[in-house]
């Protein structure tokens with residue numbers, strides 16, 4: 119780079135934007151970050167209750183690359199597996215990985231975002247400005263339009279290049295969609311979500327097993343709960359918008375009480391503010407954004423949810439957005455400030471993978487709400503982990519490839535389909551692990567799967 123560092127305009131200081139600002143500052147760029155919201159470190163934005171996310175290997179890898187891992191992991195609670203809650207209160211625990219090294223981490227979204235903004239601002243080159251709502255971009259002139267949400271003043275921003283990390287509703291993506299050859303779709307599920315709360319015990323301890331992601335699977339809907347550091351759990355109800363059961367049928371406190379008493383009695387007993395939370399907290403939509411292309415020459419590129427928002431059922435949206443930062447950084451390493459080439463290479467390396475995780479996340483909704491309670495499904499999970507132990511060079515369960523490895527999502531999707539066929543054949547007449555014919559498993563695996571390392575190597 120020249121003596122005068124190039125200035126990059128980054129729109130959106132959310133999870134991906136604040137991480138990318140660190141990557142860019144470390145490369146010596148000046149990064150001008152503009153964010154619509156107030157500075158959440160100084161002003162309370164929501165009622166303040168924690169909303170949490172599952173952080174896993176891809177996200178942790180990105181944090182490690184920029185030296186933030188240790189700081190962020192102080193905020194994280196390991197979750198070793200799924201704890202399923204039946205209506206009668208019976209609990210079934212299913213580990214996520216082959217051992218305790220394979221866990222996912224519950225992290226507060228707000229704390230994570232605030233800590234990353236703090237760490238980003240420690241770099242001299244990073245400036246963050248808040249209350250700056252982006253209204254779109256004049257792509258021909260490379261000008262980004264902003265309105266100050268406090269003063270109402272309009273302004274424009276320009277830089278050597280612009281990166282849009284402005285989330286699923288990205289106004290920059292909407293400007294790009296007006297160009298010939300650009301397209302984006304947003305597909306909403308018929309289900310919405312609502313966050314609820316389980317407070318800590320009076321002594322500050324957790325009221326459910328702390329090191330698990332709790333699931334109340336009920337076929338067409340489900341409740342989940344992730345632990346927070348303060349001893350509470352954040353619960354999320356995923357339920358159809360219309361119909362019965364559906365959000366539209368839960369109109370009064372009595373409706374909500376009845377629904378929870380019938381469907382989630384053990385959770386209800388731990389939720390003293392259930393009805394207040396239910397009617398105070400917003401109901402959010404769940405959508406998948408697919409867009410292409412992701413850049414206009416070297417002028418602007420989309421990153422994270424702005425390019426590819428996904429439904430949350432694989433716990434990968436943020437992890438995937440963080441991996442975008444890893445890949446974009448590798449492209450800068452390769453092509454320097456030839457932004458057109460950087461953005462093109464980044465898009466080509468990411469698009470198929472973003473499409474794959476979008477499909478996997480949609481599929482996992484059915485699995486989480488419906489199949490995790492099914493004996494055959496549980497057996498297949500157990501067999502998958504046993505196959506990994508016996509045939510580690512070939513067989514890694516799909517969930518593990520996505521969550522504990524950095525296997526490109528498209529490769530994980532494709533190998534996952536082959537592995538699923540093998541698991542179905544092996545468990546056809548089996549009811550326990552002891553019934554499985556592992557010699558046959560070895561033959562099927564060698565016939566149908568290339569060694570894992572061969573397939574996954576060198577793809578980033």
Ligand SMILES: Cc1cc2nc3c(=O)[nH]c(=O)nc-3n(C[C@H](O)[C@H](O)[C@H](O)COP(=O)(O)OP(=O)(O)OC[C@H]3O[C@@H](n4cnc5c(N)ncnc54)[C@H](O)[C@@H]3O)c2cc1C
Pocket residue numbers: 129130131132133134135152153154155170171172173250251252253283284285286287288289311354421422423424428430432433434435436437438439
């Ligand atoms: C219910 C739910 C649960 C989830 N659980 C998980 C999980 O367990 N694990 C996981 O990995 N992912 C999860 N996700 C997905 C994850 O939240 C997103 O993928 C991630 O936040 C994407 O990061 P981002 O920076 O691209 O977008 P965001 O985090 O949405 O950040 C976008 C930023 O842009 C700002 N912005 C928006 N519009 C403008 C504008 N006009 N002008 C200026 N700034 C603007 C926003 O204020 C925000 O700061 C979940 C999502 C939901 C909805």
